[in-house]
Amino acid sequence: MPSSVRRSTASGGCPRIGQHHFAHLRAVAEGVTVQESAFRYLGIDHGHQAVTAHRQVVDHLRSLARRQGHRAWRLIGLTIRTRTTDARPDLEDFIAERDLDGWTEAEVLQLYEEAHPPDLKADRRRRLRERQLALLRHLQAVAAEQPRPEDRIDGWFDPVVADRLSRCGLLLLIDLQRLIAQGGHWWRSLPAIGAVKAQRLAQHLATLLPDSSAVAPPRPFEGGAVSAQVVGEGVTVVAQRALFDGRPANAGVPGSAVLTGARTDAEIIEAWVSARAGSSATAKSYRREAFRLLLWLTHERQLDFAQMGVEDCLAYMAFLEHLPAEWISRRHSTVMGEGWAPFRGPLSTASRHQAVVILGSFFAWMVDVGYLVARNPWMLVNRRLGDDPGRSLLDSRAFTPEAWQALLRQLWAEPASASRERMLFILAFVEATGLRASELVGATLGQLTRHRGRWVMQVHGKGARNRVIAVPGQALEALSAYLEARGLGPLVGAEVSADWPLLARLSDPRAPIGYQALYQTMKRWVRQAIAGSDLSGPERAIALRASPHWLRHTFGTRALERKAPLEVVQRQLGHADPRTTMRYAHAQLERLQQELDQAFGAAGAGELPGVGPAAGPGAGTG
Structure with a gap:
């Protein structure tokens, strides 16, 4: 392509012109809408961006x-509408x-012109x-x-999109x-980019560079460095002997095997998980964080747990x-398979905070059982990472009233x-009780009982702790209708068994469902409801x-909005710390806004300075 054309297409703030x-x-x-075509060919997400990109x-x-x-330059971008009826059939x-x-021939042409007179505008x-x-x-061809x-x-x-990517280097x-x-x-x-937008980015890049592929960084965990043994839902990563070549098998004190039976770092991890993890989810989290640290120590520092010092803790937090690219798995890679990495x-920020908290607890336990000499380097490290600046405190992960009504309208x-x-029961019952998903799918009818004339429910919740929750009238009405629908x-009634599940399969009203079935059911109904709603983008x-x-x-959000006391909501949810419950306190935020508007807001709520009524005495003074 001529250099003059290339320079012109790359200047002036307009994107470069490609195929x-x-x-x-x-x-x-050909009649495709600008939005649909821009989404397909230009990697555009939103309608207003599509129009702008098209215009450019x-x-x-x-x-x-x-x-x-x-001379026909005005035709570029011009919508020329043609109808299929515009075209006359072929003479043959x-x-x-x-x-x-x-x-x-003359007779045929006369009949043809009579049947299909020429349309000058269509032509x-x-x-x-x-x-x-x-x-x-x-x-x-030229540009x-x-x-x-x-x-x-x-x-x-x-x-x-380019600005978001450039901010990340x-x-x-x-x-x-x-x-x-x-x-x-x-x-x-990448800020403001989730799985869907990421897929569109990848598709657009593949459109731009169809015959080129970047070489992924080598994975230090391939080729027999480590192996995996799948146990239930978790994964036990066992370091092979090659991982410890040139180092003693056990860096703990000589008597450690008496207390734990563990003589290697890999074995002490399993001993810790067996001793301290109260659930399969906790075991999976503990094992993952401990083995990530073990792999990092081995590959990056050539150390073991006993040799880890304060500077190593700080380096691991950094x-x-x-995370380097080679420590991140390729998509769809299997554990310890091709392209696998620990992350x-x-x-x-929340994930990093959880990791260092777990590791601090792990090292303290190793000191307690005598596997390590009495030194826990994590105790000398400031493990407080602060809040994630990208996390919005207004994002409550609760349904807005508008989305909730759209969901109910779709169901009815x-x-x-x-x-x-079943879905109507799930919505009404959990909205009124605040059960966790695991508590809902694991509950049985025998957990409900009367207490002083009202219904309560004993829940076996997070951390294997029991608690008793109230079952308000909305939840009872929903449960009664659901039991009747299940027959x-x-x-x-005498025919109801205490062992029957609270939430049942569609095919068998006496068999429980798992979390995956609950998740898929809810996602399907939500998609249908949102598709037919008038909610904004x-x-x-x-x-x-x-x-x-x-x-x-x-x-939690609805209860606090309806003036339920914080300590009541905290107990119903099973929160040990009231600050956890305060995450749902949007009603308190609105009260904060209202009270401070009355104290300082001369303008109406939400008005910009200079737009509303004139400021009172003293306005503008420092």
């Missing part, structure tokens, strides 16, 4: 066509359709469309660039290509904050079915993220 831009314009010319490409190519002397088809073989539209497409083909990995991202992506296409090649949840370090993606509009009745009769996006745990957040 995909012309595919977009041809699709629009049209203006840029019109300018180029004018400089090259094309007309003869065959009317069975006119043997007629003279003109067809000619304009042909000129438009011909001009696009010509400009594509379309072939993207290169070394090109800047802001030349090929829309400004909003991704300036070139190859930078993004290498990040995607890492696999796993590679997008976690390592967790900025699925960059860690959030559906014909009666076992699935609908089990009233709760106090941002509200839809938030509601579509909902999971069963959102029902618990909805209970």
